[in-house]
């Protein structure tokens with residue numbers, strides 16, 4: 001039986017319901033960027049209640065928040081009083097994220113004030129709370145703000161460091177609202193694992209990950225390829241970077257944007273991927289082969305486009321074997337103590353094939369998942385069992401590819417000690 005941890009129940013919502021997120025918005029120009037954050041939550045199946053402050057509504061009106069979230073929106077405690085919103089919203093949340101958080105909002109939260117619906121919500125929430133501050137550099141650096149941030153952090157809240165860059169108007173400096181995609185990724189991690197997900201347990205480690213699917217050219221316009229999107233490998237890279245690792249991502253034909261802070265090496269064929277992996281693996285603490293590598297390539301590459309000759313049957317396609325990168329890394333073990341992780345995509349008899357593959361390829365961990373026409377490829381979700389060479393078996397229930405990535409890093413971090 002697959003047991004759900006408390007964190008997983010949060011990520012999948014209580015009793016399978018959508019996770020409940022409160023998006024608090026305080027009065028700064030970055031409020032318009034919080035619309036993008038709201039869209040990301042809503043489109044990925046979260047139930048979002050927006051709680052703006054009165055000043056936030058000067059920047060973005062209640063109609064926008066309501067239309068994007070699908071819920072009525074109010075900044076006051078005096079509306080729908082029979083539903084006791086000042087207590088209910090905070091109590092029933094799985095995550096509260098305040099984005100943007102102004103200096104004033106941070107001060108009121110640190111002081112425990114409850115003078116509007118958002119600050120009431122912050123006092124009643126028992127779930128993780130994330131603040132994404134945005135303000136001018138002077139306000140951010142002011143000792144009052146810094147003390148408030150320290151106080152909120154000491155109580156377990158996550159306060160994201162603002163970015164450095166262009167601020168409202170001409171000036172630039174620290175205080176810029178972080179990229180909504182980054183805040184979203186961070187919130188997803190906190191939802192899945194709680195604030196401890198942000199401890200950088202891979203700091204000082206170098207990890208090398210392959211992602212995507214190789215393409216084996218037949219002629220200048222055709223190739224043999226596969227349906228891998230690269231999303232699982234990119235999720236592994238993003239989460240490893242977030243846990244403090246230096247990350248090299250060897251990406252085969254993926255159209256996904258490079259995750260922040262990750263070194264991306266682009267490759268096309270299996271042989272290019274092998275060369276990049278062997279070169280990077282020499283000094284890596286962990287290597288993860290998440291790419292779908294073609295086992296075969298056309299025996300001959302036609303320099304000109306292969307033409308159909310009228311009336312003639314096409315020539316049979318001769319194939320030759322590609323190198324097995326994982327098996328080679330497993331046999332050679334380029335660095336002592338290196339943790340080697342493979343993936344296995346199977347369509348049937350999944351666990352038996354997985355055990356056999358783990359042994360044959362000589363890796364420490366093998367993530368086994370079932371694939372098919374409409375399963376796993378290109379989707380945002382995945383379900384897997386992580387098999388370990390020491391006999392361990394860790395089921396990871398159906399959920400975001402980030403959650404599976406986090407489990408893989410948990411197991412890698414344990415083995416790295």
Ligand code: CTP
Nearest residue numbers: 289291293294295323324325326342343344345
């Ligand atoms: N792999 C590899 N080099 C290959 C083929 C696969 O490094 N030429 C790696 C994949 O990145 C994955 C693991 O081996 O981590 C298993 O891949 P999979 O396609 O499931 O297995 P195959 O070895 O190709 O075996 P089969 O197709 O017979 O199931």
